[in-house]
Amino acid sequence: FLGLTALSASAATEMPPLPDVTGDKVQADGDFKIKFSIGTTESGAQYRGLEYFEKIVEQRSDGNIQVDLFPVAQLGDDREATSALQAGTLEMTMPSTSPLVNMFPQFAVFDLPFLFPQPEMADAVLDGEIGQQMLEDASSQGLVAIGWGENGYRQLTNSQHPVEKPEDLDGLKIRTMENDLHLDIWRTLGANPTPMSFAELFTALEQGVVDGQENPWITIESSKFNEVQDYATETNHVYTPFITLVSARFWDRLPEDYQALVRDAATKMGDYQREVSRTLNDQIKQDLKDSGMQITELSPEQVKVFQDQLEPVYEDWRDQIGGELIDDIREQVQQAQEQ
Ligand code: KDG
Secondary structure, three states: OOOOOOOOHHHHOOOOOOOOOOOOOOOOOOOEEEEEEOOOOOOOHHHHHHHHHHHHHHHHOOOOEEEEEEOOOOOOOHHHHHHHHHHOOOOEEOOEOHHHOOOOHHHHHHHOOOOOOOHHHHHHHHHOHHHHHHHHHOOOOOEEEEEEEEEEEOEEEEOOOOOOOHHHHOOOEEEEOOOHHHHHHHHHOOOEEEEOOHHHHHHHHHOOOOOEEEEOHHHHHHOOHHHOOOEEEEOOOOEEEEEEEEEHHHHHHOOHHHHHHHHHHHHHHHHHHHHHHHHHHHHHHHHHHHOOOEEEEOOHHHHHHHHHHHHHHHHHHHHHHOHHHHHHHHHHHHHHHHO
């Protein structure tokens, strides 16, 4: 290919330095260890957020809480890590909400296609009453949900050909998260979706078990999917949040002052992840182009074709998710758009 070796994307884009820790030291009795597991790699925005969390908690607890980070699903994929929290064998994880809808059906609202036209609208919902209520509701079944983070807008990649319109997806094998609404989206568009955990994804792409997948630019780059996927389409079809979960067994042993510290650090981590992911998004898209990926950017009219084809998904899932919740969010989004 022109005799050029593709530049590694991560070589081009650097993570911003971690912010300084603010806030007083917190005194409480006991020494604690937090093993914090995620599925994405050390070079992603999610991990950068975790590093900030570690720095805040360790500095402000004066080393009494030690945080150890485990990326790339070393301690299990999203569902396995969540089960480990319930069993009390792992202290923290930060999965996408999508593979957890079997436990928390309302999370499926975030899987609805093209729900949030701007990331700030997702922030308003997650940080507002709806998001806070969801954290409370998810603080059950052996888990304590203490904050949101940003996974981001998902983009389609594949190994076969450029995708500009739904017909181009005909028969393409697309990996989705383990979530029925995502399966519905890709079936409705004419693709052939297969659910799979993130931990299995690179190998599945490499071996051609699936032709494509969808994830934010930053994940495509940090997981090196561009090395096994030549084509991408900037679809922005779903905005997925991350949710910060703690094992209830661990939480109940933590002195209240430390609980407050961990909660505060989780909020700061989430805000920082949003900032990193948004700052780097376009830059990383450019790095991916520079590395040889062919990226199709859709016009608003082309996006509308996908959107219109997916509108029935809203009706199909209305009862299961709750019509009132969907209407509330759509109304908030509408109001924000009019401002
Ligand atoms: O750390 C999070 C990952 O495990 C996963 O949730 C990323 O969006 C993701 C996916 O596609 O599974």
